[in-house]
Amino acid sequence: MTAKAMPEIQSEAADAWWRGAAIYQIYPRSFADSNGDGIGDLPGITARLDHVASLGVEAIWLSPFFPSPMKDFGYDVSDYCGVDPIFGTLDHFDALIARAHALGLKVIIDQVYAHTSDQHPWFGESRSSRVNARADWYVWADAKADGSPPTNWQSVFGGPAWTWDGRRRQYYLHNFLASQPQLNVHNMQVQQALLDAAQFWLDRGVDGFRVDAINFAMHDLDMRDNPPAPDTGAVRTRPFDYQLKIYNQSHADIPRFIERLRALTDRYGARFTVAEVGGDDADREMKLFTQGESRFNSAYGFDFLYAPQLTPQVIADVMAQWPDEPGVGWPSWAFENHDAPRAISRWATPEQRHAFAAMKMLLLACLRGNIFLYYGEELGLTQVEIPFERLQDPEAIANWPLTLSRDGARTPMPWQADAVALGFSESADTWLPTGPDHDALAVDRQNADPASMLNLTRRILALRNATPALKWGRLNVLRASDDLLVIERVFEGQTMLCAFNFGAAPLDWSPAGANNLRIVESVNGATLDSLPGFGGVVADVIG
Structure with a gap:
């Protein structure tokens, strides 16, 4: 019996809508601008959901749209239960949910539990004194006797992971930007506040969460220094690369918080939770965080996102880490996302890109696990070179020119080849420039071409959806x-x-x-x- 003739399968694998699902990541700033300010927004996304549904994906994942000073473009949250005005309102979010569900699309949103913005009211209260209701909601520590930071921990974005605060006369921890203070998720009140925020969105109809940087959620309470990392000969561009990150992340109590979150989502029925897990110990942590029936449904790793080359052996090695065996969790895979350069620019020469993109999409659809497509991946979008004066990415600015800008994978979605800003916005002054070669890849041109990458993607996802062996096998x-x-x-x-x-x-x-x-x-x-x-x-x- 051929794949297309297979009858509907009733099995444990098919019980959960998310198992084997194709999920489409939308970066809200870059998808569609409805009001002409050059920045994408929620009404713009809603207006373009028919395109997403036409691909054959089961769900969308929205990167952060919460109130934020945008120092890290939404991953510095100042209010967990709102919408930043640049993206719209809660009414716009509700309309997006309604439209997505009408089209048969689930909606997954980011949750950032490891840190907030320094503009969050919680942090404002916490830093005001050592004695207040939220004094222990963030990670504070006294200086060493010589005035230096409490530990040698380093920030992902460069420099020490501690900043001195004159009001408390203490250091506060930040694993990323200094404007992203670390939450003290050991504190049960903090955990409950985060769960309350999750419940707020579940009550509004979201179908699940992608949890950002969850392995950074708890720190070593004994404040021990990280040991040096062995020199493997790899280029080190940040002080962060010189340490084994044993004590500033990956704490043994993180799974207990995950279990509390899973218990909450289970109260709402068929909801999906996926962990973002990066770092030196990602494989172990991905399995730990998805172990059994009381933790995350899946984990999202970086095996392919930063791989310098895609080879058969790379695929074989990664797949071998996730065998179809009892006790081993369900994986999720992506070749592209908002933190990594566009895959075809990493892995193929310019003259090879069209052919490579087709092979890559078919390969992704044949992997075991959930698959994530990044907006524009269905078009074969290339990485855009962003000049220094147009950079927005704080990591790239801080480490220029050694760090490749994430902005090059966050450029506006090309909807119409001959329109202003390629149909992304009515304004030519977009927050990032459009790709100089993206007009030829625009949705309207590819829609009209049966042999286009867009139409191939639709055909490939239809095959995966119609083929139980590809989806669950x-x-x-x-x-x-x-x-x-x-x-x-x-x-x-x-x-x-x-x-x-x-x-x-x-x-x-x-x-x-x-x-x-x-x-x-x-x-x-x-x-x-x-x-x-x-x-x-x-x-x-x-x-």
């Missing part, structure tokens, strides 16, 4: 050598064989039992006899 790596990757996906009697050429040169490929294979999708001219450069093929095993 076990993944076995049959071959990962040089440029050739061959995997099979197996689920309840259905087997799909998937082969990919990661190189520009053609490969001979002769699968065993070819007479029992039926091609259901192919990119770049791939067949059961050969794989042209960046060819990919998915075949149904029918024998």
Whole structure:
């Protein structure tokens, strides 16, 4: 039986809407501007949800839209239960939820529990004295005898992770910007306040949360120094890279808070929780945070987001870390997001990009786990080079020119090739420049081209949605050598064989039992006899 003819599957794997789902990440500042101020907003997103629904994804993930001074573009929250005026109002958010649900789309939003903005009222009260109702809501510590910071911990964005505050005559911890003070999530009152914020959004109809930087949520109460990291020969661009981050993150009590959050979301039925987990110990923490039925539904790692090259062995190694075995959580994968350069600019030369993008999308759809598409990935958007004077990214500005700007992956979505700001805004003065080559990739042009990357993405996601083995099945790596990757996906009697050429040169490929294979999708001219450069093929095993 072919994939397209498979009957509806009733199984434990299919019970949860999120298992195997394709989720579309929207960066609100960059998706669609409804009021002509050059910055994307919630009404703009709502107006463009038909495009998202047409892709065949199950859900959208909205990056932060909460009130914020925007020092880190929304990841510095000053009010957990509101909408920043640049994005709209709570009424606009409610309208977005209603439209998304009418289109059959779930809505997942970011939650940032490790830190707030220094403009959050909680921090204003906490820093006012050592004796107040929220004095212990953030991480405060006395100076060492010589006046230096309490520990040697370093900030992700560069420099010490401690800043002196004259009002309390103490240091406060910040793992990111100095304007992002660290919450003391050991404090049960803080935990309850965060859970109350989550409940606020659940009551408004959200379908789940992507929890940002959760492994930074708790610190070592004994304030021990981090040991130095061994020198592996890798380039170190920040003091943060010189330490093993043992004591400023990854505390053993974090799973207890996760369990409280999961207990809350479970009260609302079919809700989805996914952890963002990066760092040196990400694989262990991803499994820890998704262990059993009382923690996060899934974890979102950085295995591919910062990989210098995408190779068959990289895929094989990462997939091997998440076997289909009891006790092992359910993974989520992305090749692109708001913190990483556009994948086709990282992994392919300019002349290879169109072919590579097609292979990459088919490969993503064949991975076991949830898959995340970043806005514009369905168009094959490239990384945009942002001149220093237009940079917005605080990390890139602080580490210029050694750190590649995240802004280059956050540029406006191109909707109309011949319109002002490519249809993103009525104003040409957009918060970031549009990509100089993005007019040819605009949605209106690709909609009209049956062979476009956009229409290929729709076809690939339709295949994944119609094929239980691709959506839920076990993944076995049959071959990962040089440029050739061959995997099979197996689920309840259905087997799909998937082969990919990661190189520009053609490969001979002769699968065993070819007479029992039926091609259901192919990119770049791939067949059961050969794989042209960046060819990919998915075949149904029918024998």
